[in-house]
Amino acid sequence: MSPFSAPPDLPQDLADVLSVLVDLPFAALEPGLVAAALGTRPDAVADALPRLATAGLLRPHPFAEGLWVFPDGRRVSPLPARRTDPTEQLDRLRRAVAWWLASLVAAERQLAPWHRPVASAPRWDHSPVQPLAFGSCELARTWAVAQEGSVIAVIAAAALRWDHVAWRATLAASRTLWRVRPEPGVQLLCANWAVPAVRDGGSRQEVRAVLLARSGAARQVGKYSDACDDADAALYSAEEDGDERHRGDALHALGSALLAAGRADRARERFTEALAVREEVGDERAVALTRLLIGLCHQDMASPERALAELDAAGAMLTRAEDVFGQARALAHIARIRAGLGSRDREEALAGFERAAGLFAAVRADPWRARCLTWWATTLPAAQREAAMELLIEATGLFGDAFHTDRATATGALAAHAKRRP
Template sequence: MSHFSAPPGLPDDLADVLSVLVELPFAVLEPGLVAAALDSSPDAVADTLPRLADLGLLQAHPTTGLWEFPNERRVSPLPARPPDPGAQLDRLQRAVAWWLASLVAAERQLAPWHRPVAIAPRWGHGPAQPLTFDSSEHARAWVVAQAGNVIAVIAGAALRWDHIAWRATLAASRTLWRVRPDPGVQLLCSNWAVGAVKDGGSRQEIRAVLLARSGAARQVGQYSDACDDADAVLYFAEEDGDKRHRGDARHAMGSALLAAGRAEPARERFTEALAVREEVGDERAVALTRLLIGLCHREAGDPRRALAELDVARGLLARVGDQFDQARALAYTARVRADLGAPVEAVADLKKAATLFAGVRADPWWARCVTWLATSHPDAVHERAWHLLTEAVQAFGDNYHVDQTAALAALAAHAKRRRP
């Protein structure tokens, strides 16, 4: 990142704020974050960021209404204001604590069934006026804008906020993957979080980050590592008598085995997980395990048993209000219906799934669903398939390279079959 100098004669209030901004590692700035660093209130700094933007020292973020340094350049620290290391660390910790509390608030809005691990600040102050979110759309837009900040906080962990920042990276990885899925970033988040927590975290915290890393490793094809992390969680959970994490660990192990193409041992792990999760009474967890048992049956060539499990999963997910995973269940149900020779029903389910994905703004998942929908249409509907696939390719962007490749291949195939 290049630097440029602040202009001479900058008003004192702007100079004070600017001297703090250049210390913070955050890529995206906003009044609440800056106010937390200054131990002030958002109202007190509300007009400061626009004034700095008027001077060309900041610019509005193109989509979120937040602020960032222009063209990835960061203003050089003002030479007349040498940093005080103690005060600087206080500001950093206050800013990170505010950001963490806001991320957790967004996670609760977007996925209230998540079980956030409570972290008490290990220093003398807590977050000042964290953000609140009045809708899922508000929370989703804010979280998407934080993608650069996640990496920045990890990169700055050497500045000794690791005891609090790992929770932020975990919250980010669990909320970002739906709206901006990037398995590499998720693995980076969870790898770093595991290292941070092992130095002084509780057993519950260690289990939470190992589960997150197991999922991230599975997403990038590191199936052996994913199983190892799940096995470690199971060991700790059995030692500590934590039934919920025992079920989670077996589910994570089954997920890795299924992704590796080992459907039968995966089904065994899922069956064990299901028994524990039913005993705990977590309906959503039960639904997710049944969903994957359904996929195991499909891989084993038993679509009728697959359909029965997916129907149960879909009903449970609808009851708990998880539209995202309900859409996943519908999409997989559609593929099983296609296996059973029911294309009309399959297309109807895919359309419902696409509507649900669109409703929660899970764009890459919507695009995946639309790709399936386009390739499920009867051969006579070339033009509709062409338009659907074009939309899917545009929506994938750089998020799901494998699926984008599949969509492009399907698009090319349909292009050859288009009507003159």
């Protein structure tokens, strides 16, 4: 990013705000972020960003209303007289990152209300400014997509001065962005930075949480051995501390990695252990998620009836827990199994895919909706070629340009359907 100089006759109040902006690593700028950095109220700086845009030093964000960016990817050079004391600069960065993290968690709760926050007791003491409140999934989604360019920059800015705010911010960012940009590499990159950071300054419980996050990210990109190693490390630590909740989480993560690696027999053993622990802890949603994956183990082991029994039970529990996303996953997998049982179950399978796809749409789980539409399309009889192609076109659109292994399945199925004569 090539810098350019601000005009020397810039009004004092704008020069003060600009001196803060040039020290922040964020790609998208907004009054709350600037106010958090300065330790003031958002209304005190609300007109500063539009005025800087009028001066040609900023421009409106291309698609997110109320956000601003530096023009043409260039960053303004700070005026020599405005250089900030390093201690104050670090305090401003921490306050800004704390506000950004709180807003990411708010977006995550809107986009995926069934999901646990990244930190059980996040501390916002670095920032006096209230985080953003999103009134709809669409507002949260638009804001989250606009933050994509900030994630790596925030990691780089905090690389040599990690604290609890910085590592939580990167994990929250990776998970929130996963909702809107299904690119697993970003999640793994964030987790790789966070693990050594939290090991230096976090509690043992926090270390386990980050190891489990990295295990999940490694599994998503096919690094199954790494995923198992991190889950094993978290399991050993939880057993040392007698932390049963994390012990169940680690066993579940280990089973997930083994299942993804094609080791359904070993995965079922770990899931069975995880199920016992989670039942003892009393977390019904966690129990349901483990039972769901036990069902997938039975599916991989060619036991469809046992798979359906586990998935039916998991779906009922997830419905009671009001986990719409989890319920949709159970329905989609049930439909997929029924689709493989033959024509006798096809109509029931098609109805299940339709219902699951609707639930995925309701919670804006685009990658999962796309996966479900692909399964639905490939279950339709040959006579419904046009309907299948419509579903596959929608699926590829939902995957977008992001790398996703299931996107190749959808595009391949679409190409195959296109070659068939009507």
